[in-house]
Amino acid sequence: MAGRPREFDRDAALEAAMHLFWRKGFAAASMHDLCEAMGVSSPSLYAAFGSKEELYLAAFAHYAATEGQAVWDRLADGATARAGVENLLMAAAETLPKSRIAPAGCMVALGAVSDEWPPSIARVVRKVRLDLLRSLHARLEAALADGELPAMTDIDALSRFYLSVFQGMAIQAKDGATPAELRSAAKAAMVAWPGEG
Amino acid sequence: MAGRPREFDRDAALEAAMHLFWRKGFAAASMHDLCEAMGVSSPSLYAAFGSKEELYLAAFAHYAATEGQAVWDRLADGATARAGVENLLMAAAETLPKSRIAPAGCMVALGAVSDEWPPSIARVVRKVRLDLLRSLHARLEAALADGELPAMTDIDALSRFYLSVFQGMAIQAKDGATPAELRSAAKAAMVAWPGEG
DNA sequence: CCAATTTTGTAACGATCGACACAGAATATG
């Protein structure tokens, strides 16, 4: 087991690819752009990641495990499901708009919404989106069992509703909405919590 | 003023282009696909529409004037702003999922969300999205003036919130959500109407 | 019928894309 050692940091390169994909999507981020952003020539890139599709999947997994997880973990914060959902939306309002270090939007919410994405990527992205719906659903179901929510609450509808608010916020962030504007929308959404008045 | 007459129906061809762009987005709908779907050879297409970008803009305008307008007009239906918003969301729940005649999603809500779109198109699409926000805002402002909404209601927040629900529903429709599922989410959103409970 | 004009289909253009062949350079092992 020998060979010339790799001259670039694989994780740093993956992070750079993630940011470029995050900002430009899959198709618009050309291999030329990626090589430049990652500081790696294309044969090295292919040796390390296989193909552009596989590189995207690796970057997407990295995104889900870091940026995405950081926001979605807030759902578990707080004593009640209501607090968890509010924390989630507030964190989203803070994270979704463009900042000095991060592009606007969300790779999970906005990825593969048009059919111009490779099917293999679309399948993975949509699966993660459904996972978000499922974890929202699970949190609300627990709240129902705890008696936090009225017994006749429509959990399917409520989880789908709060997911739609999150996804809509992602689109508006892409259009330039500020954290304050998204917070106000999230605040308005929390009024729909069952038993509010 | 003479010349060989055009052999294809310009409006029918534009409608076909609209459906293809609606389903596949801008980049993934190649000129080859478009020519096939429109039943026109590419030089004829260029003579009639100018370029692929201009064709998209024409198809998008056609979409906004027909499919989009039909849904958004519901905002004016009903005696109250609340009824108008509910009608709008219910119409969206019916229209957004894939049907026998229409693709899933919405060209306005989901168009140009990634940066892989030509800037000229992104500018137009985002302007229309902002117009949606403005018309929602205007309807709620009128309701405020009529006393339908409490005097301290945050109109900016409320319009942005309902827009986000609509946009989120569009994403979920792309992921395969049914009209019934979207209706239930819309119903949950209406609970957030000020003074509910 | 003749000339002018516009559309049509075939075929091809240059540009760009993702992907890779190749040879040189850098390491580990014996």
Place this chain on the structure above:
DNA sequence: CATATTCTGTGTCGATCGTTACAAAATTGG
């Protein structure tokens, strides 16, 4: 040092993209 192995950069491959010459075909006006 010699060999095997792996990485690196240059250059290029075939495919596909949007776009357009070109000539034949079809119409109107004189």
